[in-house]
Amino acid sequence: xxxxxxxxxxxxxxxxxxxDQPTVKCDYALKLSQFIDHRVQPxxxxxxxxxxxxxxxxxxxxxxxxNGDSAAKMSEHAIGDAVDIVYFKLAxxxxxxxxxxxxxxxxxxxxxxxxxxxxxxxxxxVLGPGANAAHVAHFHIDLEARRGGSxxxx
Numbered sequence: 001x002x003x004x005x006x007x008x009x010x011x012x013x014x015x016x017x018x019x020d021q022p023t024v025k026c027d028y029a030l031k032l033s034q035f036i037d038h039r040v041q042p043x044x045x046x047x048x049x050x051x052x053x054x055x056x057x058x059x060x061x062x063x064x065x066x067n068g069d070s071a072a073k074m075s076e077h078a079i080g081d082a083v084d085i086v087y088f089k090l091a092x093x094x095x096x097x098x099x100x101x102x103x104x105x106x107x108x109x110x111x112x113x114x115x116x117x118x119x120x121x122x123x124x125x126v127l128g129p130g131a132n133a134a135h136v137a138h139f140h141i142d143l144e145a146r147r148g149g150s151x152x153x154x
Contacts, residue, residue: 002025002027003023003024003025003061003080004023004024005023006018006021006022006033006057007021009033009036009037010033010037011033011036011037011041011051011052013045013051015053016052016053016055017053019054020056020057020058020059020060022058022060023060023061023080024060024061024081024082025079027143028143031123032083032141035118035119035122035123035141036052036055039115039119039121039122040088040118043111043118044090044111047108047110047111047114048092048094048096048108048111049092050091050092051090051091052090052091053089053091054088054089055085055089056085056086057083057085058084058086058138059077060080060082061077061078062075062077076125076142077142081142081143082125082141082143082144083141084138084140085098085138085141086098088111096111096112097137099129099137099138101129102130116128119141120151123141123142123143124144124145124146125140125141125144125151125153126139126140126152126153126154127139127152127154131154132154135154
């Protein structure tokens with residue numbers, strides 16, 4: 001009922017551009033912006049010593065079944081309640097790719113590990129590398145309402 005297109009998110013450490021301009025529900029936009037400001041930015045400063053200045057998210061709203069399967073239950077993307085984070089661009093000009101989340105040799109491993117854990121605290125569903133083949137290169141984060149308030153974090 002209240003879709004918004006996000007161009008950027010204002011944080012205490014500066015603006016985080018969203019080049020994919022995801023369309024999401026208004027309450028999801030608020031939750032995502034708070035998460036980026038209060039959790040992602042401090043983790044980036046702590047882990048890699050630089051602020052996030054851009055984030056690749058995909059389109060947000062995408063009317064489709066889960067994992068791109070048209071026969072599956074509708075994805076939270078179909079109601080604008082999810083984004084897929086593919087990369088983080090930092091103020092120091094480096095880029096962190098989510099596909100490196102399981103690579104313990106990567107200099108961004110700790111940031112990606114801690115960012116996933118923080119997302120699991122804030123969102124109902126977090127899927128990423130290691131969860132399944134559909135999420136090998138991005139973090140899917142959504143607010144799917146589940147019975148008993150349960151969460152899925154993989």
